Amino acid sequence: MGIFSSMFENVYIQIPYDQMPFKRVNGYVIVIGVLHVLLAGLIFQFTTRYLECGSLLIASFFFSVDLYCIFTIDSYMIRRQFRYKHDSISEEGIIRHVVLKEKPVELPVEQEI
DSSP states (O other): OGGGBOSSSSEEEEOOGGGOTTTSOOHHHHHHHHHHHHHHHHHHHSOSOHHHHHHHHHHHHHHHHHHHHHHHOSEEEEEEOOSSGGGOOTTTTEEEEEESSOOOOOOOOOOOO
């Protein structure tokens, strides 16, 4: 979360609710989770430092899911951070809606006679 916040202004980046990775069960979250469980089984066979390796694997899982989500989102919102929850209204804090990947526009083809 520290990467997406600003030190000098009270703004943050929020991805749309329907594209959040932990909102619902997504296929890529399951695949990344299974890969990390297999990696944990392999690592725990060859080490005695279970706490350190387990902590790194959990952090790696969340980082991998967030990284995949960042690379695949189409848009995000820059929002104003309010100090108290009752100060904010859901649409009031939006500063800008940024679109990263626009859908290609098909231009009509002119026919020459």
